[in-house]
Amino acid sequence: MKNTVEHPLKKYFRGEINYTTCPGCGNGIISQSILRAIDELNISFDQFAFVSGIGCSGWIPSPYFNTDILHVTHGRSVAFATGLKLAAPQLKVIICAGDGDTSAIGGNHFIHAARRNIDLTVICVNNEIFGMTGGQVAPTTPYSSKTTTTPYGSIERPFDLSNLSIAAGATFVARWTTYQARSLKNSIKKAIEHKGFSFIEVISQCPVQYGKVVGMRNDSVSMLMHYKECSVNIRKAKNMSEDELKDKIIVGDLVEKKNVPELTDEIKRLRREAKRK
């Protein structure tokens, strides 16, 4: 009889169905980081619900993760997750969204969820492009990039998603690239345990659509090495000038605020007060 070794994360998958992502996609690294974080926290997978929208990021949980999955319309995952969390506050609700999901079509839901400090975790796969629809410019695409809808180069400045979430009131914010998978996992653990709105931005390679924009078509290894070279930890970045930080990716736990009222707690308080009156 042949000895077989089971992958330690296999128990988190429904089975029978194969992943549909392109070769070299960052989704696999992010999936692993999420599942390793949950595994290390030793919380039952049944206590988690995943909500995702339209875009490649939606395929991280859906339909593969073997727990409750709500796969909804483009950009609206945070709004669906808000209703779910308010109705079932005992659930740990994680949203897997893309940069288009989060900051183009879904920007409004995103900033308002951050403002409300509702206990959700948004893991945003930022590949700086619309990947699934064929490599169109996104609100995160760097200035002057040539994409399928910016043949002359993008003329718009990109969003900094982490800073956007901080400005909107997110109480835990971290950014990593797919190169720093273990650090990413550690931040996801913190985000899951954080009571309030947590946002994790993962700069992730799309070798098929973004690779061709930066001359690294189908070469995810070069893209990962590029992330390695460009990444600067927030601790180090604090002592660097704006010039030195140009074209760098600042990574690390960017914000962690405690004792900010959380929305589901506030609702419990209102219920108590409404009944007293």
Added chain:
Amino acid sequence: MKSSVRKEHKAEFLQGNIACAEGAIVAGCKFFAGYPITPASEIAHHMSKRMFEKDGTFIQTEDEIAAIANIIGASWGGVKSMTATSGPGISLMLENIGLAVVTETPCVIVNVQRGGPSTGSPTIAFQGDMLQPKFGSHGEYQIIALAPSSPQEMFDFTIIAFNKAEKYRVPVFILADALVGHMRERVDFPFEDEIILDERKKLETYQGIHQKIFLDENVAPMPIFGKGLKANITGSTHKEDGFRNVSDPQIMDNAIRKLSNKILKHKDDIIIVEEKYLEDAEVAIFSYGLVYRAVLETVNTARSEGLKVGSFRPITVWPFPQEQIEELSKKVKTIVVCENNLGQMYPFVKAAANGNAKVIFLPPKILGALYKQEEILNKIKEVI
């Protein structure tokens, strides 16, 4: 008011919108999400107070897209949920209304109609959105919609809406209008033992990866989140187990037909119509919602003058009561359609009558203003 020993009976002088909110509470609504809009805002005002008293949740969302998304999310969290808006809000919600249909999510959506298109006339009563819930979201689908004509019916029909939403796992609409929403009349609350509530069929235990949680014409059990049921919910075309398949036309065909048949097969249970003085009638007036009030008055007057006129009123406007109108068309010579628009339900009435009776549309003299009795009466005398 007669006294009674039975608990919870009361009658109140209520605005239609408040009656709608109170009906929702009686129906067991525990979650309201909405965005301010005239002429529906009073529902949100009332719910913002009452939901918390009832251990429920109220949230004023960032827009109507979020409101519908919130109530769908809450429904999967296991609670009865609703939103209330007007036409512009429904326009924003339409994409996610399609998601509610395809994910078979029970929820109630109230449209207190106002003048449109666009910003239109926010305080004018109009029946301009009658086709919007049925045809506004893309694709082929069925929903349920009810048209109340008074505060009492805002109350009663909202309870029916929740019951049908629960029973058939489908979004149910209340198609009111600015006048029905804003008028104040006596509303009788039911006795506690008179209230009959339908509750969704829930999946009790996890049945394996291919558990049947969708696409049953007799309504599949709903796997509520957080119970270890490993629900697999998607807006993409899927099979009975929820697994996406967007390449096989047979699977898409199955999904669309099953979703539609889930409603159409149960039309007898879903469709409610009200018929008055039709036994010997030569002319029937078709009307619904606010317009029905003017029609009923006119029919009473016409009868007192000896005219053989009756009223046919769909309480359920979607699914459309096609068979009932076909039957009607075999009994009467003429059907006069009265609605506060330029003829939205009229083509459906005409198609259902199928040439058996003459179907004519009597447009209102001024859109948004109530029909005058003599306008309808003159038409009756003209066609009788």
